[in-house]
Amino acid sequence: EKVNKTEQYRKTGIFHRRNSDECQDVVYYREKDDYSMIVLADGVTSCVNGGIGARLACETVLDFYMDEAEYLEHFPEQKMAALITEQVRFRLEEEARKNQNSLETYASTLAFVFYNKRSENLTAFNLGDGGIFWTDRKECHSLLLPSGRSEIGTFTTMDGIAGRIRIERRKAKRMETVWIFSNDVLNEMREKKKKKGLKRDMIR
Numbered sequence: 493e494k495v496n497k498t499e500q501y502r503k504t505g506i507f508h509r510r511n512s513d514e515c516q517d518v519v520y521y522r523e524k525d526d527y528s529m530i531v532l533a534d535g536v537t538s539c540v541n542g543g544i545g546a547r548l549a550c551e552t553v554l555d556f557y558m559d560e561a562e563y564l565e566h567f568p569e570q571k572m573a574a575l576i577t578e579q580v581r582f583r584l585e586e587e588a589r590k591n592q593n594s595l596e597t598y599a600s601t602l603a604f605v606f607y608n609k610r611s612e613n614l615t616a617f618n619l620g621d622g623g624i625f626w627t628d629r630k631e632c633h634s635l636l637l638p639s640g641r642s643e644i645g646t647f648t649t650m651d652g653i654a655g656r657i658r659i660e661r662r663k664a665k666r667m668e669t670v671w672i673f674s675n676d677v678l679n680e681m682r683e684k685k686k687k688k689g690l691k692r693d694m695i696r
Contacts, residue, residue: 545598
């Protein structure tokens with residue numbers, strides 16, 4: 493029997509509960525026979541349509557990457573980042589025009605992990621202030637962390653967006669679990685590290 497399933501998940505986190513804000517994070521997971529992919533988009537809280545932008549970014553990236561995976565896996569990182577950005581911006585611009593809204597109101601960050609089961613190749617992508625980690629049988633390792641720039645990148649950023657996207661590729665035979673966190677979870681982890689002294693490699 494062929495595998496072809498998509499799941500969506502959403503939960504209001506600590507930061508939003510503290511500030512009585514609506515959750516604008518969106519998570520999608522899709523699995524097929526040869527591929528699996530998880531995508532997390534975090535809508536910018538100060539943007540009125542950030543949650544919609546996050547959902548559209550997730551859906552666009554998921555559909556585009558899963559359909560073009562065989563080609564994208566071998567693209568240079570900058571070209572892959574440009575193609576993904578082009579796809580998402582087109583979708584967001586279409587939505588903004590349809591509803592007569594400003595494009596900037598749909599701002600969101602995005603992180604994803606794509607895994608090719610046949611080749612055991614893993615591709616991680618991070619735009620914004622989230623983080624991606626993986627665990628093997630012994631410990632937790634950081635895979636992609638925020639760029640450290642003072643201004644976070646989103647798909648509505650006009651200038652220099654390619655320089656804000658980070659991509660990591662590697663073999664994943666020994667990988668058991670992948671974790672994708674929004675910035676709110678990363679901030680909580682940093683606080684716990686200060687209090688309990690978590691392993692240095694776990695989070696900067």
